[in-house]
Amino acid sequence: MEDYRISTGVRGLDLMLRGGLIPGRVYLVKGAPGTGKTTLGMHFAMAGVLNGENVLYITLEEPGINIRKDFSKxxxxxxxxxxxLIDATPTTEHYVLIEDYFEKFAKNLNKLTESIEEEYKIRRYSRVVIDPISMLKVAATTEAEYRRSFLAFVKVMAKxxxxxxxxxxxxxxxxxxYLVDGVIELKLIESGDELVRLLKIKKFRGSGFDHRIRRYSxxxxxxxxxxxxxxS
Structure with a gap:
């Protein structure tokens, strides 16, 4: 069904997307620290769980124990x-215990792609969150290497x-x-004596969308x- 959409878990964003995300595609959520990117990623993940889907969440920066604690609250x-939830963070008190995950998922983008394919052999996941992909960009030896790896990653996810x-x-x-199917940007700006959170959709292939910049909390x-x- 061409018009089938899946929820991001955030009603207002689904409305901006004219019903939600187009399934089977790759989307980018970008923004400075503290803008709520991980929160949006968790909404997306939990919307899948509520829909009876298997969801894979790979954290490369924030320890998994913190993510479970914070979001359970x-x-x-x-x-x-x-x-x-796969904890592939490079630094943690429990590094010895999760070192294998770091080597498999966080060493570089090629390793991450291969490891996700291996996970799919164990369990079929319909949603995947990688938080943050920028950790792997920093780890890349050259920009050209990262570009090739990212293109291969997108092709594997499509498969x-x-x-x-x-x-x-x-x-x-x-x-x-350039390669993803959609881009959502989160910003935090100063307006007088308050901080204002703003969201905009920069790109959404295959559909119209709300071009307005919306406030979020x-x-x-x-x-x-x-x-x-x-x-509301």
């Missing part, structure tokens, strides 16, 4: 058996028919924005994108 079902959300802290991205229930005129 927000009411996210992070201990659901359909949700697989697996996974819907992928990549999180990036590099605000000026190049090859990622991070609350004790997660992310809320204020889509309506009533502030």
């Amino acid at each position: 927000l009411g996210f079902d992070v201990n659901n058996p359909s949700f697989t 697996l028919k996974a819907t992928v959300m990549l999180i990036s802290e590099i605000e000026k991205s190049d090859i990622e924005e 991070l609350t004790d229930r997660g992310m809320i994108v204020h889509y309506g005129d009533d502030g």
Whole structure:
């Protein structure tokens, strides 16, 4: 069905996307630290869990134990058996225990791609979150090497028919924005004596979308994108 969409887990963003994301494609969420990128990634992951899907979440920066603790407080079902969290962080108190995951998933983008393919042989995942992909860009020896690896990654994800959300802290991205199917940007700006959070969709292949910049909030229930005129 051509018009079939899947939810991001954030109602206001789904409305901006005219119903949600097109499944089986790769999307980029970019923004500075503290803008709520991981929160959006977790909303996307949990929307899959609620829909009865198997979800793979790979963390390359924030220790998995912190992610489970923080998001369980927000009411996210992070201990659901359909949700697989792989901690591939390079530095942690438990580094010895997760070193194997770091070597498999975080050494470079090629290793990550191969390891995801291996995970698919064990369990079929329909959604994948990589948080953040920028860690692997920094690890690349050359820009050309990273470009080749990223193109191969996108092709493999298409073959697996996974819907992928990549999180990036590099605000000026190049090859990622060119090759992915959609780009969502989060910004945090000063307005008078307050900080304002703004979201915009920069790219969304295969569909029309809301081009307006919308305010969003991070609350004790997660992310809320204020889509309506009533502030909802």
